[in-house]
Amino acid sequence: MNTESRPTEDGASAPTGSETPQDQIPPEHTPAGQTLPEQAPPEQIRAETVRRLERSMGVLGTAAVSRMEEKLGWFRRMSAQDRSWIGLVAQSGVAAFVDWFRNPERGRPAITVEVFGTAPRELTRSVSLQQTVDMIRVVIDVVESQVDDLAAPGGAQQLREAMLRYTREVAFSSAKVYARAAEARGAWDARLEALIVDALLHGDQVEGLQTWGSALGWSHTPVIAVAGDLGDEGGNKVLDDLRSAARRLGYDVLAGMQGRRVVVVIGVGDRYPAEELPAAAAEPLAGLFGSGPVVVGPAVPDLHAAGTSVRAAVSGLRAAVAWPDAPRPVLADDLLPERALEGDTEARQQLVTEVYLPLQGAGSPLLDTLSVYLEHASSLEATARMLFVHPNTVRYRLSRISELTGHIPSDGRGSFVLRVAVALGRLSETRGG
Structure with missing residues (x-):
């Protein structure tokens, strides 16, 4: 085979570039397209x-x-x-x-x-x-x-x-x-939820409330609040369990913890009839709270009005100790007398508006009959003798009282609610309103 040589500076000869072995070319100088040896x-x-x-x-x-x-x-x-x-x-x-x-x-x-x-x-x-x-x-x-x-x-x-x-x-x-x-979004959402719940509880008029709700994906109305105690579980676990359960039910949810008290605000949508709404919506969540009462606030039309429901639920939770046999969950409206005795101004006003004023507007015979009936241990005959009327007249008037107020005078719980409402109504009259 012909081998062409070229002289070097010391007179020796070396192979031309075309005969240089491939594996002697440094890798960084391998020309593009030139193949490497197999080994x-x-x-x-x-x-x-x-x-x-x-x-x-x-x-x-x-x-x-x-x-x-x-x-x-x-x-x-x-x-x-x-x-x-x-x-x-x-x-x-x-x-x-x-x-x-x-x-x-x-x-x-x-x-x-x-x-x-x-x-x-x-x-x-x-x-x-x-x-x-x-x-x-x-x-x-x-x-x-x-x-x-x-x-x-x-x-x-x-x-x-x-x-x-x-x-x-x-x-x-x-x-x-x-x-x-x-994780960052979850931590931010948790802080924002706690801020919203606190603002609702204290009645702060926050202009950005709806915007905050939108940022959390809030879309369902009406809205209710549920309050209960933390129990023995860790606070974060209870809040996480409540959020998960509410979302599985299709609710929008805000949850906040205040000491040992947990407050949850949920948007439930239109899945329940209006008369069943508060209790039916809260029932699946009640078991996730700690032991003790669980109180459900009234339904309100949107998040901006949710403060009313939150305050009622928290007030009911404070007052529920006065009714040991209350159901669980119990509606805040069913705890109106206990809330009123505990000092809740809104509960006092609600009792006067919903119970006393309708009786007053119906005429003095109803109020007089109710007062005498309650004072005489719910006895028809004693009430009839005191009012100089027939017992059937007393029965009719008691029936009208039940229709107007929703509370039955002959029922133990109903008589307690009516007694507190009448007392508060008369006190409000002496104060001029």
Whole structure:
């Protein structure tokens, strides 16, 4: 075989460049398109693969975005700005992979910083975790489909193994990004819920109340409040259990803890008839509170009016100790006499308005009959003798009292409510209103 030689500076001869053995060329000087020998060292194969990847980074990123537009309907429906951010994340992912593949001794790649750090935090609200998984899968498919062209001869397996390890790190880092965002959002939501419940309880007129509710996804009306004690469980566990149970029932929910007291505000929608609403909506949640009474406030039309229900429920919880045999849950309106005795001004006013004033408006015979009947131990005959009327007249008047007030004078609980209401009504008259 002919071997051409050229003289060297000391007069010796050396083979021409076309005869230089391939494995003597340093990896960093391997010309583009030149093949490596089959027995090249792994480091040399890796270096050649890195060069090929670097030349293809732009093409890979563009191909990944094009494939996402083709395969992912949600990506096509996104705004141009969000699509551009996702494209940037894809490009960053390819670039970070090449940089990590070049220096395998670095250990685990810093995916969260190098890849997801390029996108704004708001992108986690536009792209769900499931969509992120779909996006990663598309990028992986694009790169895997070109492994044979991207890898240096003998380096395909090396590149595939590196991709598997890298994509595993991407998957874990994606989960971490969304977990942190969910944790931050959950902590913020919990603080915002506690703030709203506190504002409702204290009657603060917060202009942004509806806006805050919208930020928490509040949409269902009417609204009721439920109050109970914490019990032996940890506060966070009770709140989490109440939120989970309410959401499974389809309610909107706000929950706050005030010392040992737990207050839950729920938007229940139209799933219950109006007459069944408060008790039926609260019944599935009552068992999640600690031992002791659970009090349900009245239904109100929207979140802005929920303060009335919250205050009634909390007032009822304080006063429920005076009625040991109260049902669980018990309506705050069923605790009106206890709340009034405990000092609740709203309960006093409600008793006067709903019980005393209707009796007063119906004429003095009803009020007189009720007073005498209560004073004489609910005896028809004694009442009839005191009023000089027939017992049937007393029966008729007692029936009218039940129709007007909703409370039965002959019932133990009903007579107690009526007695307190009449006393409060007469006291309000002496005060001039």
